[in-house]
Structures are given as C-alpha cells and as structure tokens.
Amino acid sequence: MPKMSTFDLKAMLASEKANALAAISAARLAEERADAMDYYLGDMRKDMPAQDGRSRAVSTDVADTIEGLMPHLMDIFAGSDEVVRFEPVGPEDEAAAQQETDYVNHVFMQQNPGFMILYSFIKDALLSKVGIVKIWWEEREEESRETYYDLTDDQFALLAQAVAESNGAMKIVAHTVHDMAATKKSEVSS
Secondary structure, rough: OOHHHHHHHHHHHHHHHHHHHHHHHHHHHHHHHHHHHHHOOOOOOOOOEEEEEEEOOOOHHHHHHHHHHHHHHHHHHOOOOOOOOOOOOHHHHHHHHHHHHHHHHHHHHHHHHHHHHHHHHHHHHHHHOOOOOOOOOOOOOOOOOEEEEEOOHHHHHEEEEEHHOOOOEEEEEEEEOOOOOOOOOEEEEO
C-alpha cells in the first residue's frame, strides 16, 4: 500500500473530526428536543426533582407560552386571504402575478389543509427548534364514463366529432342504434 501524503492524512482527519462533531451536535439537539417536550408536558423531574414531603405540582409555562403565541403567529401567517402573494416585476406581469397568487392560495388553503399545515409547522418549530413541511405534486388521471340516451343523428354526429377532436382523450366505447320506435344509447369515456 502506498504511503499516504500529509495533505491526504490531514483531509481525512478533518473529515472524521467534522463527522464526530456533527454526531455530537445531533445528539445534543435530540436531547434538547426531548427536554423541550418534557417541559411542554410539565415534566420537570430531570432539572427539578421533587423533594420528599413537598408538592409535586409543576408550572406549565412552556406550554402556556407556546399555546399563547400560536394565535398571534397564525394570524400573521394565515390571517388574510393571501397566504402567498406573487409580486409583478413590471406592469405587464400584474395579471399573471394575480392569477398565480389566486391559484397557489387556492391549492394551499382549499385543496389542502393549509391552515393545519401551517399550525403544525409553526408549533413544531417552537417546540422542537425545527418545523418541517413535506410537499409534493401528484398527477393522476381519472377516467369517467357518461351515457347518453335518445340522441338524434345530429346530436350523435356532434358527439362523435368532439370525440375525434379530443386526440384520444375521449372515446366512444359503445353505441347502440335501435329501430325508430326504440331509443338510441351511446357511452363516452374520457
């Protein structure tokens, strides 16, 4: 095995030192988070053990402070119609910025539980020194089926034209023609 250069040895030792310090820091942070949760729940036995014959009542100042801050913080972040606002760069961007603002706010607050996401994110940040929100975009196709009864020949022709112009997004899966006295039935899938 070739001899390691002094530069490579120093780089390897610096890397190992950084990893060790990160582990110590992570362990310290985990301990601080556990202590914060204990304080929030009113468990002070670690720092203030109860003496024999003394009251075991504890103050819930941490929980009271966090719960007292939450309404004010929620008002700041979710107290208006616009949780997010896009600012236009120039006058030509005003309409697009307003549309983007409306869309993102609708998706966050209406299609998702935006208020509860913000609430848990902020409370986690206060309690455990970090608030994390996981986001993702999911695309899926949903198939629907429509059935039409008693179509005239002209109505069926318009339906068939719409299907042809859909570039495969729709298709006629069944078409039944009965004699003049009977009804016509068509099914369209999209």
